[in-house]
Structure formats: structure tokens, C-alpha cells
Amino acid sequence: MLKAVELSKNYNGAVALDSLNLNIEAGEVYCLLGANGAGKTTTINLLPNLRDPSGRPAPINGLDVTREPLETKKFLAYIPEQVNLYKNLSGLENLEYFTSLAGKTGYSKDELRQFLIDSSLQADAIDNRVSTYSKGMRQKVGIALAVAKKAEVLLLDEPTSGLDPSASNEFSELLTNLSKQGVAILMATHDLFRAKETGTRIGIMKHGKLVAEMSTDEIGHADLEKIYLEHIRN
Amino acid sequence: MIQIIAKKEFTELLRDGRFRWTALIVLTLLLVSLALGWKNYTTVKRDKDAAQADSRQTWENQGERNPHSAAHFGVYAYKPKMPLSLIDSGLDNFSGSSIWVEAHYQNPARNRPIEDATALQRFGELTAAGVLQLLLPLLIIFLTFDAFAGERTGGTLRQVLSLGVPRLQLVLGKTLGVLSALFLLLIPAVLIGVLALALATDNDTLLASLPRFLLMCLGYLLYFIAFIGIALTVSALASSVRTSLVVLLAFWIFSCLLIPRIVNDVSANAIKTPSGAEFWAKVKQDIKEGIDGHNPANTRTKALEEKVLAQYGVAKKEDLPINFGGISLQAGEEHASQVFDKHYGILNEIHLSQERLQSFFGIVSPFLPARSFSMAMAGTDLRHQQHFTDSVEQYRRGLQKMLNDDLAYNSTAKTASTYRVGKAFWEKTPDFEYSSPSTSRALSSGIFSFVLLFVWSFGAIGLSIFAANRMRVN
Numbered sequence: 001m002l003k004a005v006e007l008s009k010n011y012n013g014a015v016a017l018d019s020l021n022l023n024i025e026a027g028e029v030y031c032l033l034g035a036n037g038a039g040k041t042t043t044i045n046l047l048p049n050l051r052d053p054s055g056r057p058a059p060i061n062g063l064d065v066t067r068e069p070l071e072t073k074k075f076l077a078y079i080p081e082q083v084n085l086y087k088n089l090s091g092l093e094n095l096e097y098f099t100s101l102a103g104k105t106g107y108s109k110d111e112l113r114q115f116l117i118d119s120s121l122q123a124d125a126i127d128n129r130v131s132t133y134s135k136g137m138r139q140k141v142g143i144a145l146a147v148a149k150k151a152e153v154l155l156l157d158e159p160t161s162g163l164d165p166s167a168s169n170e171f172s173e174l175l176t177n178l179s180k181q182g183v184a185i186l187m188a189t190h191d192l193f194r195a196k197e198t199g200t201r202i203g204i205m206k207h208g209k210l211v212a213e214m215s216t217d218e219i220g221h222a223d224l225e226k227i228y229l230e231h232i233r234n
Numbered sequence: 235m236i237q238i239i240a241k242k243e244f245t246e247l248l249r250d251g252r253f254r255w256t257a258l259i260v261l262t263l264l265l266v267s268l269a270l271g272w273k274n275y276t277t278v279k280r281d282k283d284a285a286q287a288d289s290r291q292t293w294e295n296q297g298e299r300n301p302h303s304a305a306h307f308g309v310y311a312y313k314p315k316m317p318l319s320l321i322d323s324g325l326d327n328f329s330g331s332s333i334w335v336e337a338h339y340q341n342p343a344r345n346r347p348i349e350d351a352t353a354l355q356r357f358g359e360l361t362a363a364g365v366l367q368l369l370l371p372l373l374i375i376f377l378t379f380d381a382f383a384g385e386r387t388g389g390t391l392r393q394v395l396s397l398g399v400p401r402l403q404l405v406l407g408k409t410l411g412v413l414s415a416l417f418l419l420l421i422p423a424v425l426i427g428v429l430a431l432a433l434a435t436d437n438d439t440l441l442a443s444l445p446r447f448l449l450m451c452l453g454y455l456l457y458f459i460a461f462i463g464i465a466l467t468v469s470a471l472a473s474s475v476r477t478s479l480v481v482l483l484a485f486w487i488f489s490c491l492l493i494p495r496i497v498n499d500v501s502a503n504a505i506k507t508p509s510g511a512e513f514w515a516k517v518k519q520d521i522k523e524g525i526d527g528h529n530p531a532n533t534r535t536k537a538l539e540e541k542v543l544a545q546y547g548v549a550k551k552e553d554l555p556i557n558f559g560g561i562s563l564q565a566g567e568e569h570a571s572q573v574f575d576k577h578y579g580i581l582n583e584i585h586l587s588q589e590r591l592q593s594f595f596g597i598v599s600p601f602l603p604a605r606s607f608s609m610a611m612a613g614t615d616l617r618h619q620q621h622f623t624d625s626v627e628q629y630r631r632g633l634q635k636m637l638n639d640d641l642a643y644n645s646t647a648k649t650a651s652t653y654r655v656g657k658a659f660w661e662k663t664p665d666f667e668y669s670s671p672s673t674s675r676a677l678s679s680g681i682f683s684f685v686l687l688f689v690w691s692f693g694a695i696g697l698s699i700f701a702a703n704r705m706r707v708n
Contacts, residue, residue: 078392078393084388087388088245093245097238098393098394101235102397103398129249
């Protein structure tokens with residue numbers, strides 16, 4: 001579903017991403033771990049073509065993101081660390097706007113409302129302006145958007161950082177549900193616990209390279225932390 | 235897609251206190267200026283109509299008089315106020331509003347309203363045109379400076395682009411959104427403008443003014459689109475919201491305040507206007523010595539005398555069945571007319587060249603073509619002023635010929651000194667009636683400005699599309 005072959009990126013000569021290879025199948029939740037500056041965010045940014053890759057482009061669903069930027073974006077939903085919404089519009093209006101922009105104009109107001117409720121946004125907050133929303137509530141609008149868009153690939157950049165444990169847990173459940181529906185998920189995170197809980201596979205990055213890859217079934221929580229620290233410290 | 239973006243921009247703007255307050259202030263100023271324009275128009279029109287009627291009445295009731303004496307007595311011709319001057323008073327305050335019609339001389343228009351104005355009024359008066367040309371662009375800048383820069387800082391731009399929205403549609407949507415918000419205040423303003431026009435004029439004048447009014451609206455629309463395009467371009471390229479605002483304000487000061495001042499000085503220095511004394515010295519010299527300088531007045535009179543004597547087959551002026559004095563006066567008028575055509579022609583050409591030079595600065599400032607086009611449509615520009623002075627001169631020449639012919643053919647050398655005509659004759663002389671140039675004539679003189687506005691608006695939108703395509707997400 002989501003495939004990166006020899007994905008590279010330089011920022012004014014500094015290597016941010018060095019020949020990264022990734023292959024994520026439908027229903028997988030792939031968690032990218034690594035220190036700040038390891039290249040996780042760069043990877044996520046290259047996939048929806050927010051930045052031009054310096055080397056070979058990344059295909060999504062067999063399509064080249066740089067050559068067919070609009071076509072590939074239809075399969076894809078992107079949720080940054082901070083889901084940015086229009087603060088003068090309500091959560092519902094934001095969802096309506098973004099789903100319309102994504103080409104899904106057929107939804108009724110009730111259907112859109114249901115997407116927000118399914119993403120566990122409180123019903124009484126749906127019509128409030130987003131300027132009153134907490135970070136977790138914005139994330140839920142982001143998830144509702146991914147669902148409404150019928151995204152097949154979901155890219156998340158540290159989505160749970162700054163969320164309280166219960167909001168974080170709620171968020172992980174939403175991701176698990178999505179992956180059960182066959183969505184391929186790539187998530188950059190610092191949260192080892194969540195990565196182990198939610199992820200199906202884990203990749204550890206360092207200096208723009210993927211230094212380790214493992215399946216979460218094979219390891220326990222303690223193992224993961226040990227492996228992670230070993231790779232980061234050496 | 236464009237519609238969806240436009241609708242969202244529109245909703246956001248309406249919920250933004252910034253728009254509500256600035257739009258309210260601009261709308262208020264627009265309405266106040268229209269009310270002032272309407273009041274000014276009706277007062278000035280009433281006064282001018284009264285003065286014109288008064289001048290005619292004085293003329294008709296001047297009593298028994300020799301026709302040439304009446305020619306020196308003279309009448310006044312007043313420039314009627316154009317209906318759309320209630321929106322754009324243009325050069326009205328700086329150009330003469332009346333002409334004294336007398337024998338021998340084509341007088342310039344006198345009584346510039348600015349001469350009677352207080353020092354404070356020299357800063358300019360509040361007109362709807364001023365609000366539209368100066369403040370509306372400022373409002374557009376306040377609404378648009380963060381269109382892209384704000385979305386980039388807020389992160390929504392990344393979100394929108396990750397959804398695969400083509401940048402072209404994003405630009406067009408935003409343009410339409412800002413335009414729809416502007417229409418919220420422009421549509422009431424246009425309606426009030428038509429209402430003011432309807433109240434101030436009769437039905438025929440209103441109907442005749444509507445095409446000019448609509449063209450004027452179109453000109454302003456292009457002007458506003460140009461500013462939206464420029465603001466979107468800067469917003470897309472600026473590194474921050476603050477930079478975008480500063481650059482746009484600098485552009486506004488440059489194109490709406492600095493350039494209009496600079497072009498006046500540049501054109502006045504590049505193409506010099508002769509002083510009044512120089513002008514009249516040349517006119518008097520040409521009248522005296524002949525238009526080519528080789529045909530002095532006394533030679534001309536001598537030749538004319540010989541011709542008339544031969545025509546009637548008599549030897550002396552005293553034996554003529556007509557009054558040679560009247561013939562000679564008319565011949566003098568006709569010669570002077572050539573002289574005036576030459577020298578006023580040169581003067582008018584100087585003014586037009588200055589104006590042409592100024593209009594080329596419209597390449598760097600959309601304010602200039604917007605101002606010229608608005609004045610041309612309002613009928614308050616230089617060409618309309620020249621059309622008025624030309625019409626008065628045609629009237630003067632006709633009137634002089636009628637008076638001179640009467641003196642020539644209804645009196646003789648003997649009766650000339652006692653020849654008098656009375657009220658019946660004065661009533662037969664034509665009254666001055668001015669009809670303003672047609673819309674198509676006004677449009678043909680404003681066409682350069684219109685084309686420039688067109689280029690500005692399409693160019694600016696094109697530029698913003700280009701900028702949006704080059705725009706980085708963060």
C-alpha cells in the first residue's frame with residue numbers, strides 16, 4: 001500500500017534522510033521511533049509531497065507522489081502533531097470544508113456529525129468554534145476527516161505528544177479501529193508504550209537511516225525500550 | 235471547489251471582528267461622502283442654474299444698445315455640474331467653472347472653487363471616489379494580507395495542500411471569497427449611489443448617466459481585483475504574516491500616496507506650461523501682426539476695405555449701403571479665432587501631454603489609472619473641461635457673428651453711431667446650452683486607463699497564481 005524505495009532528502013547539503021526503504025501493507029500500523037532530528041518527520045512530509053524528495057520519489061498505491069501529487073493525495077490522510085483547523089469555524093464546519101476539499105462533497109450534515117461522534121468528539125462541542133478546542137479534540141477532528149475521506153493511508157506525526165493518558169488511549173483505540181478496516185498507518189512517535197500497544201511493526205531511525213525493524217508481536221515492552229536505547233546511544 | 239473555498243473564506247471573514255469593524259467604518263465613510271456629494275451637487279447645480287438664468291436675464295434686459303456695445307457688455311457661461319461628480323468631483327475644484335463671453339477675446343474659464351477654499355480643504359475633500367480609491371485598497375490589504383501567510387503560520391495550509399487542492403483553485407477561491415465580502419459593503423454603496431443620483435437629477439439625466447455609472451463600477455471592480463491579486467501574491471511569498479502586512483502597506487503608500495504626488499511634479503517640470511502673461515503676449519502679437527507675422531492688422535483692414543468697396547462698386551466707405559465697421563469687426567473676430575485656435579490648441583496639447591506622461595506612471599501604480607478612469611466616467615477630467623471651454627467658444631463665435639452681422643447689414647456709416655437694438659433682438663440671440671460628451675466619447679478618452687486597469691487586475695491575479703505555485707508550506 002505504502003512503499004518508499006531509497007527515499008532521500010538533503011537540506012542544503014545536510015542529509016536528513018538517507019536511502020530509506022519502507023513497505024507498509026493495508027491494515028498495518030507502522031511506528032517510526034527515533035531521537036529528534038532522526039528523520040521521522042521528514043519521512044512523513046515526503047510522502048504527501050509536502051516537500052520534494054532529493055532522490056527517488058515515494059510511490060503510494062503504485063503512484064508517484066511527485067509526478068501525480070493530486071491523485072496520490074486522495075488515498076492519503078495526514079495528521080500532524082498539531083491538527084490545524086480554522087479557529088473561526090466550528091468542528092463540524094472544519095470537517096465539512098476539509099472533506100469537500102478532499103473531493104467528498106456528498107456527505108449530509110448528519111453524516112459528518114456522525115463521523116465526529118464516531119471519533120469520540122463530545123456531541124455538545126461539535127458546533128463550537130475550534131478556538132475553544134483542546135489539542136485532543138482537534139486530533140479527533142483530524143481522525144474524523146481521515147475516516148470521512150476514506151483514506152487508505154494515514155500518516156501521523158507525533159499525534160499523541162501532549163495528550164493526557166486517557167486521551168492518548170482513546171486515540172490509540174481509534175487507530176486500531178482504522179487499521180482493522182484496512183487502513184495502512186505510518187506514525188512517527190516518541191511514545192514507546194503506545195508504539196508497542198498500537199503498532200504492528202516498529203522501525204527505529206537514526207541520522208536519516210532505518211537502523212532496526214521489528215514486529216511488535218516478537219518483543220515485550222522492556223525489550224523495546226532496551227533495543228531503542230541501544231540503537232540511539234551507539 | 236473554488237466555490238467551497240470562497241464560501242469558507244467569506245464565512246471566516248464575516249466572523250472576524252477585523253472585517254466587521256473596518257467594513258463598517260469604510261461603509262459609513264462611503265455613505266457620508268455620497269450624502270455630501272449629493273448635497274454639494276444639488277446646491278452647486280441650483281446656484282449655477284440660477285446664475286446662468288440671471289446672466290441671460292441681464293442680457294435680455296440690457297435695454298436699447300448698439301450690438302457691439304452689447305458684445306462688450308457680455309454674458310457668462312457656467313459649466314454645468316456633471317451628475318456623477320457627486321461620486322467623483324475630479325478636477326472640478328481645480329478648474330474654472332465659468333467663462334465670460336465677450337467681444338474679441340476667448341477668455342479662459344475662471345472661478346476655481348479651490349481659490350475660495352479654506353486652507354484645510356486643500357488637503358482634499360471627502361468624496362466617494364476618494365474612499366474607493368484610497369481606503370478600499372487598505373481594507374482589501376487588511377482582509378487579505380494573511381490569506382496565505384496566516385494559513386502557513388497556523389498550519390492549515392499544510393493541511394489543505396495535503397488534501398490535494400490545486401493551488402490555482404485555492405487562489406481563485408480566496409479571490410472570490412474576499413470579493414464576496416467586499417460586495418457586502420459595495421452593493422449597498424452602489425444602491426445608495428444610484429439613489430443619490432436619482433434624487434439629484436431628473437429621469438432623463440439619470441438614464442443618460444447610468445452607462446457611465448456602470449462603467450465606473452467596472453473600473454473600480456478591476457482596481458479592487460488588482461489589489462486582491464497583489465495582496466495574495468505578497469501573502470503567498472512573504473515569510474511571515476508581519477512581513478506580508480508591512481510589504482503591502484508599503485505598496486499602498488507608494489502607489490496611492492507617493493506616486494500621485496510625484497507624477498504631478500514630474501509632469502509639470504518635464505512639460506512646462508507658459509505663464510498667463512506669456513500666453514496673452516503671444517496672442518496679442520499674433521492678432522496685431524497677423525497669424526504668420528507678415529500680415530499686420532492695418533494691412534488686413536485696408537485689403538478688406540478695397541474688397542468690399544469693389545463688391546458694392548463704390549469709391550468711399552461712406553457710400554456703402556452697409557456698415558463697414560460691422561464687416562471689419564467680424565473679419566477681426568475671424569482672424570482672432572485662428573489665433574485663439576492656434577494658442578489654445580498649443581496650451582491644450584501641453585495639458586494633454588502632461589496627462590499622458592502621468593498616465594504612463596500607471597504601470598507602477600494601479601491608483602493612477604483607477605483615478606483617471608473614474609474622472610473620465612464622472613465627466614470631471616481634463617478632456618471634459620476642454621470640451622466645455624470649446625463649446626463656450628463655439629457659442630461665443632456664433633453670438634459675435636450675429637451681433638456683427640446685425641450691425642453691418644442693418645446700419646450704415648451714417649447711422650452707426652446712433653444704431654440701437656432692443657429686447658426683441660436680445661431675445662432672438664441664442665442662450666448658452668451645454669451638452670456633455672457622449673458615454674462613448676468619454677470611454678474613448680479613458681480607454682488607456684481602462685486597459686491599464688485590465689492589465690493590472692489580470693496581471694495581479696496571474697502573479698498570485700504564480701506565487702501560490704512557488705509558495706513553500708513552511
